[in-house]
Amino acid sequence: MIRLLILGGTSEARRLAGALVDAPGLEVVSSLAGRVRTPALPPGAVRIGGFGGPEGLAQWLRDNGIDAVIDATHPFAARMTAGAAAACAATGVPLLVLRRPGWTAGPGDDWHWVDSLSEAAARLPALGSRVFLTTGRQDLAAFARLDLWFLVRSVDPPEPPVPARMRVLLDRGPFRVEEERALIREYRIEVLVTKDSGGAMTAAKLTAAREAGIPVVVQRRPPLPAGVTAVPTAKDALAWIRALRGAGQRE
Structure with a gap:
């Protein structure tokens, strides 16, 4: 045994x-x-x-x-x-x-690779003012002082410190491309921030970002x-x- x-x-x-x-x-x-x-x-x-x-x-x-x-x-x-x-x-x-396996950028993707979420936060002001943040509920401190608007998606409510201007969506994958398209349109998203988690359950946001022509900040593993x-x-x-x-x- x-x-x-x-x-x-x-x-x-x-x-x-x-x-x-x-x-x-x-x-x-x-x-x-x-x-x-x-x-x-x-x-x-x-x-x-x-x-x-x-x-x-x-x-x-x-x-x-x-x-x-x-x-x-x-x-x-x-x-x-x-x-x-x-x-x-x-x-x-x-x-x-x-x-x-991790995700790989394809034709039409505008990905910006970073080694930390602090580096991601430093990149954001030059990329957009309305951010779709999908890095988990425990990782918002790096973005707390930015004067940007955030759509934060996580399974459980995020832990402080958190950005002053944000909307929280509590949800769990898998997510569909049409759902991600709708979020980007409804909240006028200008930039997506994510981690290189890989897998199909949460990859739809990358397709939706490509279709919308918005940049994606990706944290390396x-x-x-x-x-x-x-x-x-x-x-x-x-x-x-x-x-x-x-x-x-x-x-």
Whole structure:
């Protein structure tokens, strides 16, 4: 029996848990950080909440007899990924990082890449005064002092400090292109700010921005910790698990 911990919260993590939850010889536990009030739960056993840093995670792996970890957290959950890498290195537990591919600009796109949201905020005044901000509820402090108007979309209400002039939309993807077109028209959006999250659930805004001819400020992903193995799809993660199970059977 292999005990697998999936660090989740993404659609890829939910699909992976669904594919593995009834697999013979495998026991799966999904862990969610608990930052969203009503998270979309994966199939199977679920724990919600933090571990108390890398040391806490390492101890949890030992206490629960975990044989392998798949980090399928959000591409911008850099602290969680670093903690998983440190905990797995300390315990000798194999770690795989599942990261969906990022977005790529195409013909007609006017993308401006930045390394931080502070850099994004510095770029905005030259790009437009009405901003569609889709960077999450915890990342508004960088924009709080700008004298611009913001349409802020997030799953839960944003945390202060926040911009003085803003409208909040509480919503969860997937989003359709026609819906994003309507938002851009209704709120007279002049610039979109987003993170390079990748995936299809929230990509429609990029198509709508291209059609509207408005610029997009895109935050680059943080780098992965040195030495970790990463794959782009749940199919690849399933192959990794099968290889682990085969190695265990041979032993």
